[in-house]
Amino acid sequence: MVxxxxxxxxxxxxxxxxxxxxxCKLPQKQLFxxxxxxxxxxxxxxxxxxxxxxPGLFLISTTDFFYPSVDDPYFQGQIGxxxxxxxxxxxxxxxxxxxxxxxxLSREMGESERMIVSKEMLRGFNSLASKAGTxxxxxxxxxxxxxxxxxxxxxxxxxxxxxLPVNAKVGDLxxxxxxxxxxxxxxxxxxxxxxxxxxxxxxxxxxxxDEVVRLYHHAMVSMARLNKTAAHLMRRFNAHAATDITGFxxxxxxxxxxxxxxxxxxxxxRTFPTIKGIREIATIATGFKFNEGLSAETSGGxxxxxxxxxxxxxxxxxxxxxxxxxxIVAECVPRKxxxxxxxxxxxxxxxDVEAP
Amino acid sequence: MVxxxxxxxxxxxxxxxxxxxxxCKLPQKQLFxxxxxxxxxxxxxxxxxxxxxxPGLFLISTTDFFYPSVDDPYFQGQIGxxxxxxxxxxxxxxxxxxxxxxxxLSREMGESERMIVSKEMLRGFNSLASKAGTxxxxxxxxxxxxxxxxxxxxxxxxxxxxxLPVNAKVGDLxxxxxxxxxxxxxxxxxxxxxxxxxxxxxxxxxxxxDEVVRLYHHAMVSMARLNKTAAHLMRRFNAHAATDITGFxxxxxxxxxxxxxxxxxxxxxRTFPTIKGIREIATIATGFKFNEGLSAETSGGxxxxxxxxxxxxxxxxxxxxxxxxxxIVAECVPRKxxxxxxxxxxxxxxxDVEAP
Numbered sequence: 249m250v251x252x253x254x255x256x257x258x259x260x261x262x263x264x265x266x267x268x269x270x271x272c273k274l275p276q277k278q279l280f281x282x283x284x285x286x287x288x289x290x291x292x293x294x295x296x297x298x299x300x301x302x303p304g305l306f307l308i309s310t311t312d313f314f315y316p317s318v319d320d321p322y323f324q325g326q327i328g329x330x331x332x333x334x335x336x337x338x339x340x341x342x343x344x345x346x347x348x349x350x351x352x353l354s355r356e357m358g359e360s361e362r363m364i365v366s367k368e369m370l371r372g373f374n375s376l377a378s379k380a381g382t383x384x385x386x387x388x389x390x391x392x393x394x395x396x397x398x399x400x401x402x403x404x405x406x407x408x409x410x411x412l413p414v415n416a417k418v419g420d421l422x423x424x425x426x427x428x429x430x431x432x433x434x435x436x437x438x439x440x441x442x443x444x445x446x447x448x449x450x451x452x453x454x455x456x457x458d459e460v461v462r463l464y465h466h467a468m469v470s471m472a473r474l475n476k477t478a479a480h481l482m483r484r485f486n487a488h489a490a491t492d493i494t495g496f497x498x499x500x501x502x503x504x505x506x507x508x509x510x511x512x513x514x515x516x517x518r519t520f521p522t523i524k525g526i527r528e529i530a531t532i533a534t535g536f537k538f539n540e541g542l543s544a545e546t547s548g549g550x551x552x553x554x555x556x557x558x559x560x561x562x563x564x565x566x567x568x569x570x571x572x573x574x575x576i577v578a579e580c581v582p583r584k585x586x587x588x589x590x591x592x593x594x595x596x597x598x599x600d601v602e603a604p
Numbered sequence: 605m606v607x608x609x610x611x612x613x614x615x616x617x618x619x620x621x622x623x624x625x626x627x628c629k630l631p632q633k634q635l636f637x638x639x640x641x642x643x644x645x646x647x648x649x650x651x652x653x654x655x656x657x658x659p660g661l662f663l664i665s666t667t668d669f670f671y672p673s674v675d676d677p678y679f680q681g682q683i684g685x686x687x688x689x690x691x692x693x694x695x696x697x698x699x700x701x702x703x704x705x706x707x708x709l710s711r712e713m714g715e716s717e718r719m720i721v722s723k724e725m726l727r728g729f730n731s732l733a734s735k736a737g738t739x740x741x742x743x744x745x746x747x748x749x750x751x752x753x754x755x756x757x758x759x760x761x762x763x764x765x766x767x768l769p770v771n772a773k774v775g776d777l778x779x780x781x782x783x784x785x786x787x788x789x790x791x792x793x794x795x796x797x798x799x800x801x802x803x804x805x806x807x808x809x810x811x812x813x814d815e816v817v818r819l820y821h822h823a824m825v826s827m828a829r830l831n832k833t834a835a836h837l838m839r840r841f842n843a844h845a846a847t848d849i850t851g852f853x854x855x856x857x858x859x860x861x862x863x864x865x866x867x868x869x870x871x872x873x874r875t876f877p878t879i880k881g882i883r884e885i886a887t888i889a890t891g892f893k894f895n896e897g898l899s900a901e902t903s904g905g906x907x908x909x910x911x912x913x914x915x916x917x918x919x920x921x922x923x924x925x926x927x928x929x930x931x932i933v934a935e936c937v938p939r940k941x942x943x944x945x946x947x948x949x950x951x952x953x954x955x956d957v958e959a960p
Contacts (some may be wrong), residue, residue, distance in 0.1 A: 309758060310703045311743060311744050346654045
């Protein structure tokens, strides 16, 4: 990783950054507007679930892709893979039956760097798919102004083998499996490399540039980590509903999850486990709305509603298997208004999460 | 369609054309290079087929997306849908269990035109999915420099419910279900609208500009037509193998199909059924390599190897059900060299196909 980050750094960064800033996921409001009056007119949860012609079986599927946000193409491929699998995992489905890859090769790169970078993204994607116990069997590759990486994940399950995100109850505790702050970490590193003026506004938070690089690596490792263990444990610990935290930030996705529940409830978010160093950057880079819970995450954690007595055992088991922490960050509380919503508590506690 | 084509014409065209010319599918050679040494290192056929944990069942899936090539966003949505379903259809699978949509909204459009255009693409895609007897249940939407439209198609089948493209025999006749020439048709229309200099080189072939518009509409209708009937008939008529003709042209895809067969054989292409008017344009616009069989098609026909006594009855049945012609265009012949290839016959016959 470090080798590649060094030798290819100026390349992928350059294209990645511009696209990550300008491109990104469609803002939630625009997505609602777009879907209004078309098809079901609603933004669904992370996967689509359809009953099959074969009795008792369901096809669970998802597609997700985005623009690179890190320099290292191999790592970026892993992140693209972890990110699309995370949708499946949020339905408590640890087994992915098949993956397809979606790859955009940047026209703005020279041909040889384009090949090196794309091949490394492909390798990274494949390697993580393999680690997840699945395989990439096809896909689509196009030339595009910006590079694109992502894919499709599919699983065929019996009823009872997945958790629809609809059964949260008042009193449930909500567990988050990765720290927040990936977007700010990526940007801080970008400013260090290419935007001295912007970097000057945050450099007093760091004792050295190495510290920013470490912050960035912490975020990369987190984004490339599979949420598979959490998916595996969801049914065992009687999880009621889950989503994963990505482009709309923790509050945006919590809000989607709340509004998708059968029972009347609100989700109150009380804790932000945060990549160490991000808390300070967020005080300056207020445009990202990190403190409002709206800063985008890439390949973020699962956000899982569990019966109150199951939340801590669930966390302990993830720690035991993966060696990674998870946190109780929210609670399902009685509904205040006319529809289910998520909101931040009056005083959100920020926990600084150290790199593993 | 005509209404929208008129009112939105300058918008989608502008973005579509540039991307259709500059973007497009990765050239076949580059794709081979990219995949070399990564994963299986080979360019697969149109779908991926994986055995499921459930005994006797297979998951057949494909993803395909591209940049708009026609002005009318509703039609473009239909074409994107027909194109991805066509991959499934080429495996003799007429039933699609689920679709996901892949949508890129162009950053280079103003917000309100972007919304109108994207919504119409979405509607077109959904409407054709519905006509195909399936449903779009999710997808991914991003902001991108160029608009993108496409999707994912999936089907869960028992063994015997699909046709792997591996069993062609020497003596098989090959049927094509749509005429060739869509790329040249789209370009001729583009030249008429935005490139007078280029249009001047072909205008003597047409009695009026209306004739170019009709040619273009003929191509649009063809690209938006589902190959579902052919898929439905493949098993009944004992089809041995099939592919669909898209970005690599008829020769490119025939070559892929030939090299994918278990038996030693070559595919000799003898006939180009061609949208009427394209034959003439191809004599001037030689860069498209239409006469070499390498001009890209969008959402082209199925190219199906059938036992010799089944080819004409198959064609007759498509004509009876869809009211559309199909043609015997090639034959599987004994292999000449060391590996299976496709080639053009010495004198390829061009058949002018009238608009329906």
